Amino acid sequence: MEFKSAFVAIVGRPNAGKSTILNSFVGEKLAAISSKPQTTRTKITGIITEDDYQLVFVDTPGVHLPKTRLGDYMNKSAMGAINGVDAAVLTVDAARDPGAAEEKIVSELRAQKVPTILAVNKIDKVAYEALLPLIDTYSKMMDFETVIPVSATKGDGMDKLFDEIKKHLVPGPMFYPEDMITDKTEREIAAEILREKLLRLLEQEIPHGIAVEIEEMKDEENIIKISANIFCEKSSHKAIVIGKKGDMLKKIGTYAREDMEKFFGKKIFLQLWVKIRDDWRNNNFMLKNMGFSGKE
Secondary structure (H helix, E strand, C coil), X not given: CCCEEEEEEEECCCCCCHHHHHHHHHCCCCCCCCCCCCCCCCXXXXXXXXXXXXXXXXXXXXXXXXXXXXXXHHHHXXXXXXXXXXXXXXXXXXXXXXXXXXXXXXXXXXHHCCCEEEEEECHHHCCHHHHHHHHHHHHCCCCCCEEEECECCCCECHHHHHHXXXXXXXXXXXXXXXXXXXXXXXXXXXXXXXXXXXXXXXXXXXXXXXXXXXXXXXXXXXXXXXEEEEEECCHHHHHHHHCHHHXXXXXXXHHHHHHHXXXXXXXXXXXXXXXXXXXXXXXXXXXXXXXXXXXX
């Protein structure tokens, strides 16, 4: 039996549902999911290995019009992920017409000659009749391998999408150990889990002015001890993160700890510190320290 493998990039604008698709395939919460846009800031690799194949998924930051150096990094990361993959899944929102972000992505996909599946996501949010004109509009932009309407949150169409992706497997080696589901470090996964809770629980205007840094992570026999910094850009944001009598920070910590314990399979002792760092999204030193870099 010949072993096969493929690298597949999941691309699209912010909040199209890319991370939900990745997490659904891998069966673990690897990437932060939120109703707020620009949730994913770095490429998150999810790995599926079976007896005769290995699929390596690359979930990317949403392509958008950047306003900060962090935004520039996110766009470079997303577009860089397309280079060298065996296939791509362009994920679009069924309720939105294509715009500048989709045009930019499609242009890059065409230039790289990447076989691309169009996943029209969130079909549970629109009337069926609205899908056909949208699909027709996208089909005029690029010759897609196939078009799959899906609802990643409900699971509709996801099996069909996965089967279409598997058609792009080619004879090749197992690139990662068979028990590995991501190339992210444990610190990066812990930070991603914590950031998801911040995104879910905080007010609309705050989340993208927030960053997470795992300062210390000690894996002991029966417990993992984690100390994390939450960086805000404004003192008013810090007050909201902490909440009245510390209630919000306690809730964030509780939810994050529960997910960490499920993922790591151990008790978690979690300490959180909230700090102010003015305009950190334009600070090259801080971006580099937190793992953001323009080099791909």
